[in-house]
Amino acid sequence: MTVSENVEGLDIRRLSGSLGAEVRGLSLRDAGPTEAKRIESLLMDHQVLLFPDQHLSPDSHIAFGELFGKLESHPNLSLGGERPEFFELRAFGGKGAIADEWHSDLTCQEEPSVIAILHMVKCPSVGGDTMWANMYKAYEELTPPMRAFCEGLSALHDAHAHGHPENMAIHPVIRVHPVTGRKSLFVNEHFTRRIVELGHEESDALLGFLTSWASRSQFTLRYHWSEGTIAMWDNRCTQHCVLNDFEGERVIQRVTVMGDVPEPAEPPRWSPGIKPVSAASRHDRQLNTFLKKQVSGGFE
Numbered sequence: 550m551t552v553s554e555n556v557e558g559l560d561i562r563r564l565s566g567s568l569g570a571e572v573r574g575l576s577l578r579d580a581g582p583t584e585a586k587r588i589e590s591l592l593m594d595h596q597v598l599l600f601p602d603q604h605l606s607p608d609s610h611i612a613f614g615e616l617f618g619k620l621e622s623h624p625n626l627s628l629g630g631e632r633p634e635f636f637e638l639r640a641f642g643g644k645g646a647i648a649d650e651w652h653s654d655l656t657c658q659e660e661p662s663v664i665a666i667l668h669m670v671k672c673p674s675v676g677g678d679t680m681w682a683n684m685y686k687a688y689e690e691l692t693p694p695m696r697a698f699c700e701g702l703s704a705l706h707d708a709h710a711h712g713h714p715e716n717m718a719i720h721p722v723i724r725v726h727p728v729t730g731r732k733s734l735f736v737n738e739h740f741t742r743r744i745v746e747l748g749h750e751e752s753d754a755l756l757g758f759l760t761s762w763a764s765r766s767q768f769t770l771r772y773h774w775s776e777g778t779i780a781m782w783d784n785r786c787t788q789h790c791v792l793n794d795f796e797g798e799r800v801i802q803r804v805t806v807m808g809d810v811p812e813p814a815e816p817p818r819w820s821p822g823i824k825p826v827s828a829a830s831r832h833d834r835q836l837n838t839f840l841k842k843q844v845s846g847g848f849e
């Protein structure tokens with residue numbers, strides 16, 4: 550792919566060697582199903598799209614999001630009222646709502662978010678950049694034995710960081726993208742707690758490696774915002790993180806396209822790595838609780 554191209558009136562400029570493109574020449578306020586198809590295809594190619602100078606009202610933002618599927622209300626952040634699917638995050642001087650840990654959105658849910666559409670309403674002149682990382686590459690650049698091993702594993706995710714450790718889900722460590730058919734790494738620092746099939750010490754070691762591997766510089770894009778820019782990213786094959794290094798105010802608004810159940814690259818190959826009861830059993834408690842609830846059908 551070239552650095553910059555002009556396709557049917559759209560100016561598309563790649564932003565890093567790994568992922569991301571800035572797109573100009575399209576008014577998202579006026580977009581309909583035809584434009585949505587083009588944008589979706591660009592998103593599959595680049596994983597993250599940035600549209601500068603859009604300045605969407607909340608209603609136009611919601612209408613644009615609805616072109617890509619049903620929108621979800623955020624379990625913790627929704628403003629409620631008439632627009633439960635629309636929310637705003639405000640931070641001042643690096644304090645407040647800053648997502649400064651690598652993650653893919655809401656992997657603590659059975660159906661994690663698919664596409665996020667974010668509007669930068671107010672941003673600091675320096676700092677507060679967002680970084681994204683390409684999880685296809687994070688998978689593809691593992692060695693064949695590591696890829697094969699990870700393909701047989703699943704991981705427990707929870708919403709501990711959001712004050713809801715009881716919200717949990719198990720997902721494949723390597724998932725297959727339902728549109729592109731490509732495999733990607735699907736564990737993240739913020740939500741992923743435990744590799745199900747490994748003992749807790751092994752899980753800590755592998756998760757430590759995979760989560761730092763996922764954010765290696767060469768898989769990433771770092772974007773400096775300007776007000777009115779719309780970002781759109783595919784949570785199925787990327788992770789993101791905000792740099793908490795700014796003074797002044799940072800305000801974003803967001804809608805989210807509802808999720809699907811991640812498809813595993815391979816069915817899980819081993820049973821859970823829970824050890825017999827011992828002094829160390831506290832390390833298995835959370836996984837045990839989740840698995841028992843799943844078996845009894847009692848997990849909501």
Ligand SMILES: O=C(O)CCC(=O)C(=O)O
Nearest residue numbers: 648654665679791801803
């Ligand atoms: O503020 C940002 O740039 C991204 C925040 C975030 O993690 C999100 O909206 O999912």
Ligand SMILES: [Fe+2]
Nearest residue numbers: 648653654789
């Ligand atoms: Fe996020």
